[in-house]
Amino acid sequence: MPDDTPHSFKTLGHSVVDALDQYRRTSRAGQTSVLPKTDPATLAQQMDLENWIRKGGLDANTVEQFLAPYLDASQHLHHPGFIGHQVATPHTGAAMADLVHGAINNAMAVYEMGPSATVVERVIINWMLEKTGWFAGQGLMDFSRHSQTGAGVLTHGGSLANLTAVLAARAAASPEAWEDGNPDNLAIIAPSVTHYSVTRAASIAGLGQNAVFSAPTNALGVLEPEHLGRAHAQAREQGRRVFMVSVNACATATGLYDPIDEVADYCAAHDLWLHVDGAHGASALLSADERHKMKGIARANSLTWDAHKMLRTSALCAAILFKNQHALAQAFSQDGSYIFYDDEPDNFDVGRTTVECTKAALGTKLFWVLAIEGEEKLGQFVHNQYRDTQRFYELICAQDDFECPYVPQSNILCFRYLPCADNDAQMALRTALIERENFYITTAMVDGYRYLRLSVMNPLTTTATIKALLDEVRDCAADLER
Numbered sequence: 001m002p003d004d005t006p007h008s009f010k011t012l013g014h015s016v017v018d019a020l021d022q023y024r025r026t027s028r029a030g031q032t033s034v035l036p037k038t039d040p041a042t043l044a045q046q047m048d049l050e051n052w053i054r055k056g057g058l059d060a061n062t063v064e065q066f067l068a069p070y071l072d073a074s075q076h077l078h079h080p081g082f083i084g085h086q087v088a089t090p091h092t093g094a095a096m097a098d099l100v101h102g103a104i105n106n107a108m109a110v111y112e113m114g115p116s117a118t119v120v121e122r123v124i125i126n127w128m129l130e131k132t133g134w135f136a137g138q139g140l141m142d143f144s145r146h147s148q149t150g151a152g153v154l155t156h157g158g159s160l161a162n163l164t165a166v167l168a169a170r171a172a173a174s175p176e177a178w179e180d181g182n183p184d185n186l187a188i189i190a191p192s193v194t195h196y197s198v199t200r201a202a203s204i205a206g207l208g209q210n211a212v213f214s215a216p217t218n219a220l221g222v223l224e225p226e227h228l229g230r231a232h233a234q235a236r237e238q239g240r241r242v243f244m245v246s247v248n249a250c251a252t253a254t255g256l257y258d259p260i261d262e263v264a265d266y267c268a269a270h271d272l273w274l275h276v277d278g279a280h281g282a283s284a285l286l287s288a289d290e291r292h293k294m295k296g297i298a299r300a301n302s303l304t305w306d307a308h309k310m311l312r313t314s315a316l317c318a319a320i321l322f323k324n325q326h327a328l329a330q331a332f333s334q335d336g337s338y339i340f341y342d343d344e345p346d347n348f349d350v351g352r353t354t355v356e357c358t359k360a361a362l363g364t365k366l367f368w369v370l371a372i373e374g375e376e377k378l379g380q381f382v383h384n385q386y387r388d389t390q391r392f393y394e395l396i397c398a399q400d401d402f403e404c405p406y407v408p409q410s411n412i413l414c415f416r417y418l419p420c421a422d423n424d425a426q427m428a429l430r431t432a433l434i435e436r437e438n439f440y441i442t443t444a445m446v447d448g449y450r451y452l453r454l455s456v457m458n459p460l461t462t463t464a465t466i467k468a469l470l471d472e473v474r475d476c477a478a479d480l481e482r
């Protein structure tokens, strides 16, 4: 096909890029709804989906008919009023990586299917291992297996990363489980506020939900290491063998960090696998100002780290990292030597150590962001989001009619409008607020109370945005009373 037909990659591509550019501009200027109210049936009609499917005909001249309603009805993450879920406002670099991957589709089960994408992933993994303290190579392009270098792989999401950690920890505790199935007494300890993907992983791995014992926490759900022994004793009384402790860095609802270093003391003393779910908060490792929140990380056994949360990539780009390079191979085998023959050169087939077989070029998303910004600026971004959230906390606390339950440690912040303090009223406020389409926020339960919740993902969200948000919450409350 010549390059200038309406179907051609270049011509259609230009129309799509023009539409996206306009979308980004109006979103960033706050000139759109954050989340337009739509019902699914109307939306399907507006996009004329059945007609397109039956007849085709989408090209550079007609693409607008589909793309306009599609983009209008989207959640506008570039809008400064998007302060909702822990999903990155995507960086241009990540979008370009998605475009390149979409055009060349180098899947990565084995090296031959995507040599360049595989190499990018390995360098990105080395970079993440370096930040964690598990890399002993001579530069990021050193692929040799130094005994002090860990291992890792990128997964389609933190949930798969957590599952991989559970499998690796189980393999360490019970190497026969891969072939024979689980012994019936294995158990995990984790705070009850742990992301559901960890308990779900326990079920998927065949351990069952009842194998997960709640770690003692304070009222905010932060693990209290001095009481860890209580949960351990409780598990033992039930005839269980605890093999793993999973901690939050940081917790999904509150953004608060568990004390990794102290938990590492307990795990070292009792020979337990320490998993750190840093899906959201591990990015603090990039900032000299925030890194202390991950203190002790190098003593953990595994770390989940999502780039599509705080490192500005589009979904999905998550990593599971291990301190011990053999742990990753053992997650998917009863015998690590199956993968890591000491005398066999590394074959770079990532599919051997992932739940997925075919896999997207995940590492390229983060690579492009890094290649544009550089690691220092990306660390500065994480710090800025955390610092701004602290400022928003101070602003909210200075209002007589609002309260926050804790000082934020990340870019996640909970708050309540006091005149409507009960749980249902906070929920109604959030519903009324997002129906106005100027802001998108979520809610969370903290210590039995429902709070409004901000995830400050967008660098365009400023103090002025939060002031306007508070006014709109007040206005919604007044409306609800009428």
Ligand SMILES: Cc1ncc(COP(=O)(O)O)c(C=O)c1O
Residues within 6 Å of the ligand: 086, 156, 157, 158, 159, 160, 162, 195, 197, 248, 249, 250, 251, 252, 277, 278, 279, 280, 306, 318
């Ligand atoms: C602490 C934590 N762990 C795991 C996950 C799941 O990650 P993903 O959505 O990438 O599967 C989340 C998602 O919000 C999270 O906050």
